[in-house]
Amino acid sequence: MFKNLIGGEWVDGPRSTRNINPSDTRDVIGEYAQADAAQARDAVAAAAQAQRAWGQSTPQQRFDVLDAAGAEILARRAELGDLLAREEGKTLPEAVGEVVRAGNIFKFFAGEALRGDGELVPSVRPGVGVEVTREPVGVVGLITPWNFPIAIPAWKIAPALAFGNAVVLKPAELVPGSAWALADILQRAGLPGGVFNLVMGRGSEVGQVLLDDARVDAISFTGSVPTGQRIAAACVARMAKFQLEMGGKNPMVVLDDADLEVAVSAAVNSGFFSTGQRCTASSRLIVTEGIHDRFVEAMARRMATLKVDDARKPGTDIGPVVDERQLAQDLEYIALGQSEGARLVAGGEALERNADGAPGHYLRPALFADTTASMRINREEIFGPVVSVLRAKDYEEALALANDTPFGLAAGIATTSLKHATHFKRHAQAGMVMVNLPTAGVDYHVPFGGRKASSYGPREQGRHAAQFYTTVKTAYTQA
Ligand SMILES: NC(=O)c1ccc[n+]([C@@H]2O[C@H](COP(=O)([O-])OP(=O)(O)OC[C@H]3O[C@@H](n4cnc5c(N)ncnc54)[C@H](O)[C@@H]3O)[C@@H](O)[C@H]2O)c1
Numbered sequence: 001m002f003k004n005l006i007g008g009e010w011v012d013g014p015r016s017t018r019n020i021n022p023s024d025t026r027d028v029i030g031e032y033a034q035a036d037a038a039q040a041r042d043a044v045a046a047a048a049q050a051q052r053a054w055g056q057s058t059p060q061q062r063f064d065v066l067d068a069a070g071a072e073i074l075a076r077r078a079e080l081g082d083l084l085a086r087e088e089g090k091t092l093p094e095a096v097g098e099v100v101r102a103g104n105i106f107k108f109f110a111g112e113a114l115r116g117d118g119e120l121v122p123s124v125r126p127g128v129g130v131e132v133t134r135e136p137v138g139v140v141g142l143i144t145p146w147n148f149p150i151a152i153p154a155w156k157i158a159p160a161l162a163f164g165n166a167v168v169l170k171p172a173e174l175v176p177g178s179a180w181a182l183a184d185i186l187q188r189a190g191l192p193g194g195v196f197n198l199v200m201g202r203g204s205e206v207g208q209v210l211l212d213d214a215r216v217d218a219i220s221f222t223g224s225v226p227t228g229q230r231i232a233a234a235c236v237a238r239m240a241k242f243q244l245e246m247g248g249k250n251p252m253v254v255l256d257d258a259d260l261e262v263a264v265s266a267a268v269n270s271g272f273f274s275t276g277q278r279c280t281a282s283s284r285l286i287v288t289e290g291i292h293d294r295f296v297e298a299m300a301r302r303m304a305t306l307k308v309d310d311a312r313k314p315g316t317d318i319g320p321v322v323d324e325r326q327l328a329q330d331l332e333y334i335a336l337g338q339s340e341g342a343r344l345v346a347g348g349e350a351l352e353r354n355a356d357g358a359p360g361h362y363l364r365p366a367l368f369a370d371t372t373a374s375m376r377i378n379r380e381e382i383f384g385p386v387v388s389v390l391r392a393k394d395y396e397e398a399l400a401l402a403n404d405t406p407f408g409l410a411a412g413i414a415t416t417s418l419k420h421a422t423h424f425k426r427h428a429q430a431g432m433v434m435v436n437l438p439t440a441g442v443d444y445h446v447p448f449g450g451r452k453a454s455s456y457g458p459r460e461q462g463r464h465a466a467q468f469y470t471t472v473k474t475a476y477t478q479a
């Protein structure tokens with residue numbers, strides 16, 4: 001049994017849940033404790049108690065813990081990557097890449113702990129000194145989704161600890177394994193008991209405690225829009241600080257002058273890799289007249305070469321969908337696209353078994369053409385390997401279509417025109433813009449986040465993370 005970590009102790013839960021491999025649903029990865037509301041409150045109490053000393057710890061102490069955690073994650077990349085691929089279903093190379101991202105994030109924020117920030121500002125009044133400093137926020141509750149089981153917890157935990165906060169992490173129910181491994185690594189990296197707490201359990205029970213408990217000073221959330229809206233309402237009601245990273249309906253524009261090979265590779269990567277289960281995935285390909293038919297044909301040819309199979313098998317391009325609920329949602333949207341009049345060019349079939357006959361949640365990546373902007377498949381996040389092509393007359397219409405969405409996380413363009421690339425970087429209504437690159441696949445040391453319904457609050461990642469995990473103090477002294 002894998003237990004919760006509360007106040008530095010491994011604690012059993014009143015219930016437990018089985019972690020199932022979506023590539024082979026007969027494979028049970030382990031039995032994981034599920035905390036209840038009382039245990040979640042114990043974790044908050046432990047964090048509140050431990051934060052006082054951790055908030056006063058030296059930058060060297062914080063560097064040492066984060067650096068040790070990062071080093072262990074990087075050293076164990078193959079084993080942790082295997083666990084991640086087994087519980088979430090992304091392919092082994094993708095999973096190892098995610099583990100490396102997590103290790104690098106800990107190393108980056110170890111450095112940030114040392115690079116303290118502050119200003120001495122001349123006052124407008126004679127004889128007065130002004131200091132502007134940053135202090136920890138206090139106890140932060142971290143609520144994370146299933147699609148990046150180690151990278152998203154890492155990119156919230158590392159800055160939280162680097163800036164002197166205590167943490168209560170509630171990971172997604174579907175992927176407790178990577179979060180547990182991270183907790184074990186942090187516990188052995190020398191973190192004082194209670195500074196980091198892991199409470200696996202239901203969002204409506206354990207997550208709700210984090211939202212309601214006045215000792216939790218801030219909530220950082222990544223997940224769906226409806227849950228994000230609930231979190232915002234709960235935090236505003238008690239004036240807690242919060243940050244939300246949510247969905248996307250990311251466009252990729254392909255212009256007549258694009259290099260076809262570059263455009264197809266970027267579209268296949270961002271639409272279908274990681275089984276399309278990335279908030280940064282491109283699910284709308286907006287293609288101008290002159291290249292449209294060649295592009296759609298080339299996409300179909302490339303998609304025919306993609307191997308859908310067990311996530312941990314060498315050579316697999318696309319692993320399974322994470323669970324049967326998500327698979328049912330993907331299939332519903334494929335049926336909806338057909339009933340809305342879109343043309344299914346390739347894929348879209350569920351496969352109940354992989355090449356070795358193991359039962360899993362497999363889906364052949366689906367490409368729709370002849371779609372319009374008003375179709376629900378072009379307005380709602382599907383969160384699976386389902387991509388639409390929209391035809392545009394020219395660059396101006398393509399840009400307007402790209403921005404015609406409630407979301408604003410990432411946007412891409414494939415073009416050899418410097419003029420259009422430059423214009424798109426300025427006018428795409430998204431937090432992240434890519435030129436001749438997939439919309440998914442971001443660096444770990446620069447800001448991550450979006451606009452409109454995709455994000456709320458300060459950016460995550462890089463030096464910008466300090467805005468959420470610290471609070472500014474301005475002190476005046478009369479000499
Ligand atoms: N923008 C980003 O950075 C980003 C990154 C990854 C995933 N996502 C989004 O995440 C979604 C998929 O993840 P998901 O299905 O795990 O999302 P989800 O909203 O269902 O769950 C996310 C987390 O919230 C918890 N939760 C659910 N109800 C809660 C409640 N009432 N109170 C507190 N916590 C609660 C869940 O247990 C889980 O830990 C997609 O919409 C995707 O776009 C966004």
Ligand SMILES: O=S(=O)(O)c1ccc(CO)cc1
Pocket residue numbers: 148151152222278279280439440441442443
């Ligand atoms: O775009 S990706 O680089 O694949 C990426 C990595 C991590 C996260 C976590 O939100 C999102 C996207």
